[in-house]
Amino acid sequence: MSEGTATTTTTELTSQYISQVASDLERNIKEQERITAELTELQQQLTTLQQDHTVLVSIQQALGVPATVPDSASPDSASVPSPRKRTTKAPGTRRPAKTGTAQQPRTKKQPGSKPAARKAAAKATRPTLVNLVHRHLTEQSEPRSAAEVAEALGHAHPDRNIATTVVRTTLENLVAKSLAQRTKQGSSVYYTAADAPKPTAPTGEAQPETAG
Template identity: 55%
Template sequence: MPSPRKKVAAEPTGGRGSRAEKTTAASRGRTATKRPATKKARATKTSAEATSTKSNAPTLVELIRRYLAAQSEPRSAAEVHAALNQAHPERAIQTTVVRNTLEGLVAKQQAQRTKQGSSVYYTANTELAPAEAGKGK
């Protein structure tokens, strides 16, 4: 008759698997491998690399402000998005990001929002343009 197996109490650990499983893996000649970096850590690394390589490129806020200043008529967020994607195909700009940036400019009083029916149009705030140009120099 075979002898009964001893029960090993599993200790709660922060990692995957119990201490007994890790010990067993180590005794077989395998070492426990480190978990790959989390998605957040990888995203932070890639965004940091992207900003360091594109440090001389204008920000999205600057691009939108310049585009609106060059226009004589109000533009919708979709029109601004289409123009920026055509002018800067290397940048992957989403419509929602353009819309949020436009709303941020409105909040800072650097752009004006007008509604025509259910559509929203944006124009550059011409009152602040000369004052802003003087600040930069």
């Protein structure tokens, strides 16, 4: 093979490699873009589900229903691995004798377990939304709408996600238990504590709220 033929062959191979690498690189970039788009969509779905979960838990607390753990989160629902099969020892073999005292494995401390336990205990002991709403009504001298109660509790407890719809459900639950009274003025609904004096027309600018 002449020198010119060898040079031509090498050039063709180099061109093929360059074309192949460029094609693979383009395919890799497109695959990254596709996976990134899917991750973004999944993250948005997860955020929406978490927000819905927070609202649903708040409604459960407002109705006095204890929080439930889904079966999928229960330890008992996890699949248990099948036991390992014991291997049959060959006849005449002996197990090696143990020398010295067996050393017990050290258990590693879970980092951050104490702060997590303290945080869970503090969350368990904090008052429920029902108690907060009822206490707020007893401290008021004038009727309050659900929007006004939600706004006041939101300022007093910024760490809690207090929605107007959940507060309205809580107020109606208190009315059903004869712990609060409902008064209607036009298209607006106002609430007072059951042991408060007979409600009068609210003074000042109050946010109107449609019944229901």
